[in-house]
Amino acid sequence: MKRLSFFDKLIFFINSVVSLALLLAYILPFIPPKTFPFLSLLSLGMPFLIVANLLFLFYWAIRLKRQVLLPLIVLLIGLHHVFSLFNYSTEQKNSKDGVSIMSYNVRSFNRYQWIKDDQIPQKIKSFIRKENPQILCIQDFYKTDSIKMDFPYGYVEVKGKKSTFGHAIFSKYPIIEKGSLNFPNTNNNAIFVDIVMKEDTIRVFNVHFESLKIIPEEILGEEVSDQLIDRVGKAFVMQQEQVKLVLDAVKKSPHKVVICADMNNSAFSYIYRQIEENGFKDAFKEAGDGFGKTFDFDFIPLRIDVIFVKEEMTVTDFQNYQVKLSDHYPIMARVKF
Numbered sequence: 001m002k003r004l005s006f007f008d009k010l011i012f013f014i015n016s017v018v019s020l021a022l023l024l025a026y027i028l029p030f031i032p033p034k035t036f037p038f039l040s041l042l043s044l045g046m047p048f049l050i051v052a053n054l055l056f057l058f059y060w061a062i063r064l065k066r067q068v069l070l071p072l073i074v075l076l077i078g079l080h081h082v083f084s085l086f087n088y089s090t091e092q093k094n095s096k097d098g099v100s101i102m103s104y105n106v107r108s109f110n111r112y113q114w115i116k117d118d119q120i121p122q123k124i125k126s127f128i129r130k131e132n133p134q135i136l137c138i139q140d141f142y143k144t145d146s147i148k149m150d151f152p153y154g155y156v157e158v159k160g161k162k163s164t165f166g167h168a169i170f171s172k173y174p175i176i177e178k179g180s181l182n183f184p185n186t187n188n189n190a191i192f193v194d195i196v197m198k199e200d201t202i203r204v205f206n207v208h209f210e211s212l213k214i215i216p217e218e219i220l221g222e223e224v225s226d227q228l229i230d231r232v233g234k235a236f237v238m239q240q241e242q243v244k245l246v247l248d249a250v251k252k253s254p255h256k257v258v259i260c261a262d263m264n265n266s267a268f269s270y271i272y273r274q275i276e277e278n279g280f281k282d283a284f285k286e287a288g289d290g291f292g293k294t295f296d297f298d299f300i301p302l303r304i305d306v307i308f309v310k311e312e313m314t315v316t317d318f319q320n321y322q323v324k325l326s327d328h329y330p331i332m333a334r335v336k337f
Helices: 008-032 044-060 066-077 077-087 120-131 216-220 226-253 271-277 283-287
Strands: 099-105 137-140 154-157 165-171 175-180 191-199 200-208 256-262 280-282 307-309 314-320 330-337
Touching: 008 044, 008 066, 008 271, 044 066, 044 077, 044 216, 066 077, 066 200, 077 271, 099 120, 099 200, 099 256, 120 165, 137 256, 154 175, 154 191, 154 216, 165 175, 165 200, 165 226, 191 226, 200 226, 226 256, 226 271, 271 280, 280 283, 283 307, 307 330
Parallel strands: 099 137, 200 256
Antiparallel strands: 099 330, 137 165, 154 165, 175 191, 191 200, 256 307, 280 307, 314 330
């Protein structure tokens, strides 16, 4: 430090704070949100913290300073997390081998005109028809006679007798069983269907974990409000309870399981780790490329939509679609059972 200029000392101090924050964020997936709910917001900033440490690494490396060891060691400690943010796959691309499964939060087909375009429902239908998934999981589904999906089999579940909003699973293969987990005290939910494909039967879960109800300006503004921290903390606590309900249901399944999830959380979260630890792998990590961004959030490449498959399954292809017809981007995996 004695050989550093005042400016470099200031940079190293900032680097130390950011590295410490990243180390803390590494630990959060191992801590139930109920323990420190106010810290859970830090997990959403993991991509920023990783990129910031990479920038510090390049800065010290270019200047040939030994301070390069701090960001280098911190990044190496969390190398697993780095690959959750960015992935390069050597798998064969555009493979037609396996069953195609799409997951898409359609934001109620733009029911409240968040996007100023009256043709959004038709454009979403056209996109799905073009990509032609064999199984389709939709979160934030809006149930109306004017929107009909082109699938012979389907299950739509809404919360409440008078509600028109819920979640849906559609299939080109017969559905022989279906059910809803009915998350308490929320409009979010998880549903499942059993689908028969030749000699195989699989159970597909469509999960929408508790919404955080945040906008980019709240995170990227000059000050993060106490109300935001409190709201997000409570949402993470509810997610902890919801993932337990999902995993309990998964354990009771007599069939192989696939989980399509709008996590409303990152790949650095407690709920993501809970699913991975129960024998699932992330289809993006298996065959995806790039940052895998699935949510329209300024500056931070948030990947909050995930297709999980059991460890014995093979992912032959994975696609991220930068189709801006919702606040989420659709994803699709091809899976061999």
